[in-house]
Amino acid sequence: MDRREIAALLAYIGRLDPRTIRTDRGEARDQLAQWHELLGDVPMATPYGWDVRVAARQHIRTSPYQILPSDVARPWDSYRRDRLARHSDPAPSADPDDQAAWSAELAGTRRAVAAGLAEPAQARAITGGRKESDPRLETMLDQVGSCIPPAARAALAPYRPARAAREMAVALGEPDALSVRCEWCKAQPGDPCRRRRIGPDDGVRATTPRATAHPGRLDLAAREAQQNSRAKQPALA
Known part of the structure; x- marks a missing residue:
């Protein structure tokens, strides 16, 4: 989140819990700098289930203590871990002989899944037929005549x-x-x-x-x- 998003989040939290409101200009500036420093890598929302306002509202609903930046960072870390645990790391489409491109695509896919920008790739179940096989593999198999050359x-x-x-x-x-x-x-x-x-x-x-x-x-x-x-x-x- 950038500083404008942090300010919007603090205004939202202040409506739910007035204890977090800072009336002094200097204190408000320091609060904004502190939250931005600690939550700068946490997005406001992602296309797949994360919303920082939901995490803040959940804490205010269930805890009698005033919300802190760590109360937002912990749910975000749990969200990332859960998505990576459900990700099966499908083989990249890059040429395996190009190690740099292959590794970059693999790491980029993991970062996108962890950041909530892509859905975790689930391991496909074994099917009875070969209808979903890769056309490139089918062509190669027809040329070779066997799975083993x-x-x-x-x-x-x-x-x-x-x-x-x-x-x-x-x-x-x-x-x-x-x-x-x-x-x-x-x-x-x-x-x-x-x-x-x-x-x-x-x-x-x-x-x-x-x-x-x-x-x-x-x-x-x-x-x-x-x-x-x-x-x-x-x-x-």
């Missing part, structure tokens, strides 16, 4: 051999072995088969993931794929 997929293959073998089998038209449960190692659908390490007492000491599925799991996946293909064929008259 082929070059990145090839670079990751040595570090996830089971996934690489599964993708290779699907690409060759073979049944997806990981789509069924393994009856040998009890691996659940989607999980790779595991190799058992047997100790001298014939007990299982540990298990390690296998790059390929057990033969029985491959056979089971092939049988299920056959059954599914037969079920999709139209019945003969």
Whole structure:
């Protein structure tokens, strides 16, 4: 608030609580300077719920003590904290490679939310479809063909051999072995088969993931794929 707004606020408070009125010109000038020094960064009102007159009226209604600048500053600080706590920091639209522009946009959005000039950005709920996806991401996905580019997929293959073998089998038209449960190692659908390490007492000491599925799991996946293909064929008259 500037000095004119502080003067208007003091006049409003004086109508509600005459104890704050200063009749001496020097005292009124000192009161105006003190309030401006302490509340210069507090706005009179914002588009989203803050009004300094509401904070002053609430104090006068609920407290028997004469209002002080701190009684206005505290609600303003609480208002700022509440808005920042509800803000989810959405990704800036600036190029992430331009660190200065990216950071400046992020900080500017936070300042606008804290100052009451913009609404807090809430985290969007997970939806069942892809209707609200970014058109730029859709275009990029159509060009690449996958969420993981082929070059990145090839670079990751040595570090996830089971996934690489599964993708290779699907690409060759073979049944997806990981789509069924393994009856040998009890691996659940989607999980790779595991190799058992047997100790001298014939007990299982540990298990390690296998790059390929057990033969029985491959056979089971092939049988299920056959059954599914037969079920999709139209019945003969």
